Amino acid sequence: MQKFPEAHDLLVSEGATVEITPVAPAPMRQLLRVHNSGYLRKLAHGTLTDKEVYKLGLPWHPRLLHRSSLETAATVAACRYALDHGMAANLAGGTHHAFPDQGLGYCVLNDVAVAIGELQAKHSTLRVFIADTDAHQGNGTHAIFRGDQRVFTYSIHGERNYPSAKEAGSCDVGLPRDVSGHHYLTALTDTLPDALDSFPADLVIWISGADVHERDRFGQMKLTTEEMTARDRFVIDWCLDRRLPLVVLYGGGYHREPGMTARLHANTIGTAAMAFRARPSGHDRPARQPDLTDPYQPGAPSLR
Numbered sequence: 530m531q532k533f534p535e536a537h538d539l540l541v542s543e544g545a546t547v548e549i550t551p552v553a554p555a556p557m558r559q560l561l562r563v564h565n566s567g568y569l570r571k572l573a574h575g576t577l578t579d580k581e582v583y584k585l586g587l588p589w590h591p592r593l594l595h596r597s598s599l600e601t602a603a604t605v606a607a608c609r610y611a612l613d614h615g616m617a618a619n620l621a622g623g624t625h626h627a628f629p630d631q632g633l634g635y636c637v638l639n640d641v642a643v644a645i646g647e648l649q650a651k652h653s654t655l656r657v658f659i660a661d662t663d664a665h666q667g668n669g670t671h672a673i674f675r676g677d678q679r680v681f682t683y684s685i686h687g688e689r690n691y692p693s694a695k696e697a698g699s700c701d702v703g704l705p706r707d708v709s710g711h712h713y714l715t716a717l718t719d720t721l722p723d724a725l726d727s728f729p730a731d732l733v734i735w736i737s738g739a740d741v742h743e744r745d746r747f748g749q750m751k752l753t754t755e756e757m758t759a760r761d762r763f764v765i766d767w768c769l770d771r772r773l774p775l776v777v778l779y780g781g782g783y784h785r786e787p788g789m790t791a792r793l794h795a796n797t798i799g800t801a802a803m804a805f806r807a808r809p810s811g812h813d814r815p816a817r818q819p820d821l822t823d824p825y826q827p828g829a830p831s832l833r
Contacts, residue, residue, distance in 0.1 A: 531791070532779075532782060532790040532791040532794060533620065533621055533791075535788055535790075535791030536620060536779075536790075536791040536792075536794040536795045536798070537549070537620055539791060539792065539795040540620075540795050540798060540799065543795075543799070545795070545798065545799045545802055546802045546803070546806055547618070547798060547802050549620070550606075552599060552602040552603050552606050553599075553602060554595055554598035554599050554602055555598045555599075555601040555602040555605060555643065557569070559601070559602075559605065559643055559646075559647050560598065560601065560638065560643060562643060562646035562647060562650065563629055563638075563639055563642045563643045563646050563673065564627075564629050564630070564638060564639075564643075565629050565630045567630070568629070568630045568631060568632075569594070572589075572593060572594040572597075572632075572637065573594050575589045575591070577589055581631060581632070584631065584632070584633050585631075585632040585633065585634075585635070585636075585637065586633075586634055586635045587632075587635055587637070593637060594637070597624070597637035597638045597640075598638070600619070600621045600622055600624065600638070600640055601622075601638050601640040601643050601644070603619040603620070603621060603622060603640075604619045604622045604640040604641060604643070604644045604734075604776070604778060605640075605643065605644045605647050605648075606619075607619045607622075607644075607776045607777075607778075608644045608645075608648055608732060608734065608776050609648075611732065611774040611775060611776045612648075612731070612732055612774050615769075615772075615774055615775070615805065615808075616769075616774065616775045616776075616777070616801065616805045617776055617777075618776065618777040618778070618798055618801060619640075619776070619777070619778050619779070620779070620794075620798070621778070621779055622640045622641070622736075622778035622779055622780075623640070623641065623661075623663065623736035623737070623738070623778035623779050623780035623781070624636035624637065624638060624639060624640050624641075624669075625639065625641060625661060625663065625665075625667035625668070625669050625670045625736055625780070626665070626667070626668055626669045626692065627639035627642075627669045628669050628672060628673070629673065633668075633669065633692065634665065634691060634692065635781070636669065639669050639670060639673060640778075641659060641670055641734055641736070641778070642669070642670055642673045642674070644734070645657050645674075645680060645734075648732075649679065654679065655679065655731050655732065656679050656680070656681075656728065656729060656730050656731045656732075657679065657680050657681070657730060657731065657732045657733075657734060658680075658681045658683065658724075658725060658728055658730035658732070658733045658734070658773075659674075659680065659681065659682045659683060659733075659734050659736070660683050660721065660725075660733055660734070660735045660736070660764060661682070661683060661684040661685070661686070661735075661736040661738075661780070662685055662717065662735070662736065662737055662738050662741070662760060662764065662780075663684075663686065663736050663737070663738030663740060663741075663780035663781050664686055664687055664690060664738055664740040664741045664745070664747070664748035664749065664750050664781065665686055665687065665690055665691050665692065665738075665740070665747075665748075665781060666684045666686040666690075666692060666695050666696070666698075666701065666703075667682065667684045667686075667698070667736060668692045668694070668695060668696040669696075670682055670698075671684065671695075671696035671697060671698035671701075672696045675696070675697065675698075680699075681699045681700070681724065681727075681728040681730065682698035682699045682700070683698065683699060683700045683701075683702075683720075683721060683724045683725075684698050684700075684701050684702070685702040685704065685713075685716060685717055685720065685721070686701075686702070686703065686704065687703070687704055687705075687706060687708070687748070687749045687750060688703030688704060688705065688706075689705075689706055689749075690706070690747075690748075690749050691747070699724070699728075700720065700724045702716055702717075702720050704716060704750070706749045707749060707750070707751055708750050708751060709751050710743075710750075710751055710752040710753055710756030711756075713741065713750060713751075713752055713756070713760070714752075714756060714759060714760060714763070717760060717763065717764075718763060721763075721764070721767070722767060725767070725768075725771075725773075730773060731774070732773070732774045732775075732776065733768050733773050733774065733775045733776070734776045734778065735764055735768075735775060735776065735777050735778065736778050736779075736780040737761065737764075737777060737778065737779065737780050737794075737797045738779075738780035738781055738782065739757075739779070739780070739781065739782030739784070739790050739793035739794050739797070740780070740781040740782050740783055741757060741760070742754065742757060742782075742784060742789075742793060744784055744785045744786060744789065745782065745783055745784050745785070745790075746783040746784070746785055747781070747783045748781075748783070754793070754796070757793060757796070757797075758796060758800060761796070761797050761800045761801070762800060762804065765777075765800065765801050765804045765805075766804060769804060769805065769808060775801075777797065777798065777801050779794050779797075782794060
């Protein structure tokens with residue numbers, strides 16, 4: 530998708546205070562923490578059925594698994610970096626519709642679930658809060674972590690939007706079709722802080738979502754660009770004020786205007802970078818800093 534290189538180029542050309550670090554593809558041992566070996570073989574060899582390709586929404590390509598593994602590796606790396614330094618981002622990620630045995634809604638691998646599985650393999654008591662403000666419910670992450678007391682799944686989304694069959698999460702905030710920015714922000718501020726306060730998290734993974742914009746093709750929401758920035762500042766400041774390590778992921782975005790999806794994603798990353806840099810010295814690091822280094826994993830994309 531064009532939004533990924535376009536957003537990257539916007540951040541670089543505008544001098545955003547980010548350090549962009551490439552990663553190697555996630556190794557198979559990481560992917561198998563969540564995904565079935567049979568599904569991964571189908572992705573590798575192009576043997577998905579016509580129905581599976583239809584549900585995924587993407588045609589099979591020889592590099593599909595490779596590209597999705599890079600995206601997943603970046604989320605793993607961002608989580609490690611955020612735990613040590615306070616905040617990091619993946620200039621992609623948030624593929625929250627993927628299940629262990631199938632891809633759905635343009636989501637091939639569930640990068641968030643793989644990252645959490647990898648972190649908890651080394652630190653079994655690590656507690657993660659998934660804050661999903663994408664316009665669509667994070668059904669894949671909800672299903673994967675249902676019953677796992679170490680993971681809290683929060684999703685604010687269109688109640689009648691995709692997916693038609695919702696999965697119960699820890700906290701679901703379903704909104705009406707064409708919800709206004711004012712009512713969206715009211716619902717967010719009324720529910721997200723209480724959910725975060727109820728769960729002693731070591732890490733927050735935020736699937737931001739650019740598809741809440743009023744001109745998005747599939748979001749069915751009516752937030753202006755300014756209201757999206759207000760959303761971003763609210764989530765970011767809330768986490769930074771409480772010294773919660775934060776990972777920022779893109780999620781979906783399908784704007785009607787060419788280049789605008791990339792603009793909105795870049796805005797979110799730029800807002801996060803500015804908010805992080807504005808913190809007083811010494812207050813940008815989390816209270817808990819477990820050692821999550823991995824000799825097989827390069828450094829994380831970071832916000833500095």
